[in-house]
Amino acid sequence: MTPFKPNRLTVALVAAGLSSVVYAAEPAEGTEAAAEQADTEVIEVRGIRRSLTAAQAEKMDNSSIVEAISAEDIGKLPDNSIAESLARLPGLTTQRLNGRANVVSVRGLAPDFTTATLNGREQVTVNENRGVEFDQYPSELINGAVVYKTPDATVTAQAIGGTIDLQTVRPLAHGQRTVVVNGRYEVNDMDQLNPDVDDDGYRFSLSYIDQFLDDTLGLAIGLSSMSSPSQFERTHIWGYPEYEGNLVMGGYKPYVQSSELQRDGVMAVIEYAPNDRFHTVLDLFYTDFADNYSLRGAEIPLQWSAAQLDPNSIVVEDGLITEGSFSGVKPVLRNDYEDRDADLAAIGWNLEYNFSDLWRGEADLSYSKASSRTFSLESYAGIGRGYDEGLQDTFGFAMTSEGARFSNNTNYADPALVQLGNPQGWGFANGIQDGFINDIDLEDELSAVRLSAARIIESGALSEVEFGVNHTDRSKDKVYNAAYLQLKNDAATTVPSEYLLSPVNLDFIGIGDLLSYDSRGLYGSGDFYNEFDALKLDAWRQTKSWTVDEAVTTLYTKLDILTEVGEMPLKGNVGAQAVYTDQSSDGFGTLVDENGQIQVVPLSGGSDYWEFLxxxxxxxxxxxxxxVRLGIARTLARARMDQMNASLELSYNAENVDETDIENSPWGGSGGNPELEPWMAWQYDLSYENYFSSSSYFAVALYYKDLENYIYQQQTIGDFSGxxxxxxxxxxxEGYVSIWQNGEGGYIWGGEVTLSVTGDVVHDALSGFGFSVNYSYTDSEVQEGPDTEPLDLPGLSEDVVNASFYYEDYGFxxxxxARYRSEFLGEVSGLSLARDKRFVEAETIVDAQIGYDFSGxxxxxxxxxxLLAQVLNLTDEPFMTYExxxxxLVRDYQSYGRTFLVGGSYTF
Structure with missing residues (x-):
């Protein structure tokens, strides 16, 4: 007799068509079993409770320690985006980009340590790393997600942080024809900060699910389209140099930024199961994504410029100059834009065949490709071209918790006064720089094949054995181009009236109006700027282009456990993976010779290795x-691809041509490392879970990750032959090069507590109420060497709290x-769109929604x-980094405002 016992919740969910989990149980025999099934009470749940019930069933019945989210209805996840929904799960957090949740950290580990899959298949990315940007996936096309905190041997795309599997609907499991139309209108309460970007947008989706041929053929199609605006005020302080022993602002950059995320997506699923032996699913997924913004404001050089700080005006508090006045200030007015266009396509075909009652085989084929282009333009204007031309201003300042506020004496919105040209006279090899272009193309391509077989074991403590092989080939290419812009007449130029726009307002820092113009039109006309290839002027820029290729073969086997300890049912699995990786990279080595000429040579490298997991x-x-659950595993997280590239910026000192001592070698350099191996860790997980109703439970978990190594930038001896x-x-x-290398490890440990309760657990009169709250604590110690200070790990917040309170009854x-995360080391865009790490202040994001379902x-x-109404970022929580x-020492301060959405859905 098998100890397998479907719980009440599983039976109800399977009967209601809510669960996507497939259960292999023996068919019921005899009239008693049939009667038992016929008497099973099936309760239809909708809305928030539907989501919680299905997600809880997934967590409850999985052998691994997992978290899950499920759509409240077809085409409707419980939050405005997938990333926001994931961020509410215990141990998960997200970082905002342009006001939106974008990338996800799991258990204190940055997206570098997390893998995302779609229907179990590893996904390509639209950036130069592996971390998936979740706003690439329309939430309306995703039916749910499972986060594997402890892997089993069949999870071939595992990671140290966790594996996030996004899931689309299965039409045969859904079991009925459904047509759903969703539509929403959204607007930001900051109004229109830039005159050429709208402040309102829309979301629309259409889902169709049906079954044919006596429910053996299923079809699901989803369409999604959105135009989502964001408006925000942002400031950036260049840094804090010293003035007479005290710190003072080096410079200030206040901007108003307006962006528009446009995304169209298509999802299709064809499922065919003509009999009990054969089952096949074809998945198609495509998104076209454009995230464009206009940014206008000023660069105000202060201490790091020719401006003079009046010593009689300063106020000092604890070594920081908090008030003062600079004379000789020449602001550089910026009218910038960035266009980021990307598309992602994924196709997967799964075939499963039962050869007998005991044996089954499976094949899974997949291919995905992502392409993106980021084009950004900086256009400079001001009063006079060069520091000595035109008037100079006096700026008084007072530091605030949001950065600083200023007073000044000039009207920077006057088109007769403000002209095109760089008022600071910043130069490059061919003269004054009046603008700049960054142009990045990325392509990521991945193909995979997976073959497996499984056999049911009819007696004993083991219920099934599965074994297989998974092979992936992945290639990521980055091409970087850049150009300096210089006015064609090499002199300050009045902005033609046809390009002038309404001024933008910087009252939030006290400056007032600034001149605004159509920099897209100016550049596109070809009448104003000459371009100078920055790659021919700056050697280091050529190292930003590279290719990384990776072939991974994973052999795996897993034994499922199904037995009893005493009278207590025990299930689980034990298994292992043998992973072979063959990686290589092509790049460029750049060298400025003694004549000042840039020499470029192709570089390549790679390695191969086995790991046992x-x-x-x-x-x-x-x-x-x-x-009570226990998980033990050895896991890996592959190195960042931008760290694995073969490009090196080289240096050569001809004065040391005769040196034979490596310490005085004429050679040097820095860059990537194509031989870089992954992060490795042993992880130990223990949890207790108590499910006391279909949508109520308590859980507590502890985990410890013993990092065998970590990746640092360290010096090694390089070969400069050729x-x-x-x-x-x-x-x-030979000479020293600074490259990314595998070094000393450390540990990460933490705990999680979750309580999810519906009101009927307390009293029937409270059945419409419910809440869910979870708290996570994470700590780490990773040292580059035995005598070094512990590192701050990117993405790690020591404390994370999520809480949701809801009411759902009588259609209402x-x-x-609310979600809170304590301070952490985040990533922001730096010089030439490179990533820059900065500490991010603690934040609490509050969202609210109300709605009414007319079904009752x-x-x-x-x-x-x-009908539904939502408010995102209800308290207008800012995003702040510091030094x-x-x-x-505020570095960035960004205020996003509140976003309002109203709309509804109709289910046929």
Whole structure:
């Protein structure tokens, strides 16, 4: 007799068509079993409770330690985006980009340590790393997600942080014809900060699910389109140099930025199961994504310029100059834009065949490709071209918790006064720089094939054995171009009236109006700027182009455990993976020779290696619907691809041509490392879960990750053979290079507590109410060497809290949600769109929504209609970074405002 016992929740969900989990249980025999199934009470749930119930069923019945989210209805996840929904799960957090949740950290580990899959298949990305940007995936086309905190041997795309599997609907499991139309209008309360970008947008989706041929053929199609605006005020302080022993602002950049995210997506699923032996699913997914913004404001050089700080005006507090006045200030007015266009396509075909009652085989083929182009333009204007031309201004300042406020004496919105041209006279090899272009093309391509077989074991503690092989080929290419812009007449130029726009307002820092013009039109006309290839002027820029290729073969086997300990059911699995990786990269080595000429040579490199990854997952039901789970596994997270590239910026000092001591070698350099191996860790997880109703549970978990290594930038000896030099042959062809390398490890540990309760657990009168709250704590210690200070790990917040309170009854629905994360080391865009790490201040994001479902209204014409209103970032929580772990030293301050959405859905 098998100890397998489907719980009440699973039976209800499977009967209602809510669960996407497939259960292999023996068919019921005899009239008693049939009667038992016939008497099973099936309760239809909708809305928020539907989402919580399905997600809880996934968590409860999985052998691994997982978290899950599920759509409230077809085409409707419980939050405005997938990333926001994921960020509400225990141990997960997200960082905002342009006001939107974008990338996800799991258990204190940055997106570098997290893998995302779609229907179990690893996904390509539209950036130069592996971290998936979740706003690339329309939430309306995703039916749910499972986060694997402990892997089993069949999870081939595992990672140290966790694996996030996004899931589309399965039409045969859904079991009925459904047509759903969703539409929403959205607007930001900051109004229109830039005159050429709208402040309102829309979201629309259409989902169709049906079954044919006596429910053996299923079809699901989803269409999604959105135009989502964001408006925000942002400031950036260049840094804090010293003035007479005290710190003062080096310069200030206040901007108003307006962006528009336009995204169209298509999802299609064809599922065919003509009999009990054969089952196949074809998945198609495509998104076209454009994230464009206009940015206008000023660069105000202060201490790091020719401006003079009046010593009689300053006020000092604890070593920081908080008030003062600079004379000789010449602001550089910026009218910039960035266009980022990307598309992602993924196709997967899964075939499963039962050869007998005991044996089954499976094949899975997939291909995905992402392409993106980021084009950004900087256009400079001001009063006079060059520091000595035109008037100079006086700026008084006072530091605030948001950066600083200023007073000044000039009207920077006067088109007769402000002209095109760089008022600071910043130069490059060919003269004054009046603008700049960054142009990046990325392409990521991945193909995979997976073959597996499984056999049911009819007796003993083991229920099934599965073994297989998974092979992936991945290639990521980055092409970087850049150009300096210089006015064609090499002099300050009045902005033609046809390009002038309404001024933008910087009252939020006290400056007032600034001149605004159509920089897209100016540049596109070809009448104003000459372009100078920056790659021919700056050697380091050529190292930003590279290719990384990766072939990974994973052999795996897994044994499922199904037995009893005493009278307590025990299930789980034990298995292992043997992973072979063959990686290589092509790039460029650049060298400025003694004549000032840039020499470029192709570079390449790579390596191959094996890793062995055992895993164990056990789930013991210590009491009815109460589980103790244990997970032990050795895991890996592959290195960032931008760290694996072969490009190096080289240096050569001809004065040391005769040196034979490596310490005085004429050679040097820095860059990537194509031989870089992955992060490795042993992880240990223990949890207790108590499910006391279909949508209520309590859980507590502890985990410890023993990092075998970490990746640092360190010096090593490089071989410079084959690098051409003019003049005598150097005595040494070796020298120190600073590259990314695998070094000392450390540990990460933490705990999570979750409580999710519906009101009927307390009293029937409270059945419409419910809440969910979770708290996560994470700590780490990673050192580059035995005598070094512990590192701050990117993405790690020590404390994370999520809470949601809701009411849902009589068709009404209301929810208030908040997520808090303590300070962490985040990533922002730096010089030439490179990533820059900065400390991010703690933040609390609050969202709210209300709605009404007319299904219970008794009005037949409105059956299936739901209306909804949402407010995102209800408290207008800012995004703030700071320097040297001192919150007074503000680097970035961004205020996004509130976003309002109203709309509805109709289900046929």
């Amino acid at each position: 055992p895993s164990l997952n056990l789930s013991l039901e210590v009491a009815n619907d109460q589980y 690098i051409p030099v003019s003049g005598p042959e150097p005595a040494l062809r 629905q209301a929810r208030l949600s 209204s008794g009005i037949p014409a409105l059956e299936g209609l739901t 040297n772990e001192d919150t007074r």
